[in-house]
Amino acid sequence: MVFGFLAGLLFLPQTNTLNMIIFLSLTTFSSLFPDIDHEGSKINKIFPITKVFAKFFKHRGFFHTIFPPAIIYGLAYVFGWTSIALPIVIGYLAHLFSDGLTKMGVNLLHPVATLRVQGFIQTGGLWEMITLVVVLIIALTSGLLKFW
Numbered sequence: 001m002v003f004g005f006l007a008g009l010l011f012l013p014q015t016n017t018l019n020m021i022i023f024l025s026l027t028t029f030s031s032l033f034p035d036i037d038h039e040g041s042k043i044n045k046i047f048p049i050t051k052v053f054a055k056f057f058k059h060r061g062f063f064h065t066i067f068p069p070a071i072i073y074g075l076a077y078v079f080g081w082t083s084i085a086l087p088i089v090i091g092y093l094a095h096l097f098s099d100g101l102t103k104m105g106v107n108l109l110h111p112v113a114t115l116r117v118q119g120f121i122q123t124g125g126l127w128e129m130i131t132l133v134v135v136l137i138i139a140l141t142s143g144l145l146k147f148w
Contacts, residue, residue: 001042002132004031006139007094008087015086023087030091034099037063060099064106069093101131 008027015023035041039054057063069089076085099106105118121127 001028001031002135002139003094003098004028004091006135006142007031007090007097009139009142011087011090015083018083018087026084026087027091027094030088031095031098033088033092034063034068034095035059037061060104060106061110064096064099064108065110066093066096066108069096102128 005024005028008024011027012020012023018026032041032043032046036043036050036053037057038044038059039051041054044051044054053063062068069092072092073082073085073089076082096106096108100108100117101119102121102123103118104123105116107114107116109115121131
């Protein structure tokens with residue numbers, strides 16, 4: 001969620017279609033969406049009905065690719081809801097970016113092809129905590145500067 005919030009802050013100056021609070025809320029909350037394929041995820045705890053996706057999709061499979069945000073934006077474009085879809089897609093992609101920093105990584109083109117992105121961070125490890133703190137400090141300080 002911290003990456004979603006930071007991404008929202010970074011893209012906020014390029015948008016003028018939504019209220020700032022709504023934009024940042026959508027980018028932050030939508031950063032949870034890719035984990036809909038993990039039964040114990042935060043998004044599935046908030047909306048238990050979505051656990052059904054975890055029954056049919058493996059974790060870091062299809063929902064951890066570029067296809068869901070492309071589909072979301074494409075449908076929004078057709079229906080004229082791009083101002084709502086943009087922060088959702090930004091938050092979604094922020095999650096994929098952060099997962100791409102981990103050793104487990106993500107395959108951004110699954111199941112069509114392989115475009116594996118992975119980093120050095122062990123999930124639940126020291127570097128994950130350090131990264132979280134650094135990104136949180138950056139997000140909070142840049143957020144305070146924007147609001148001040």
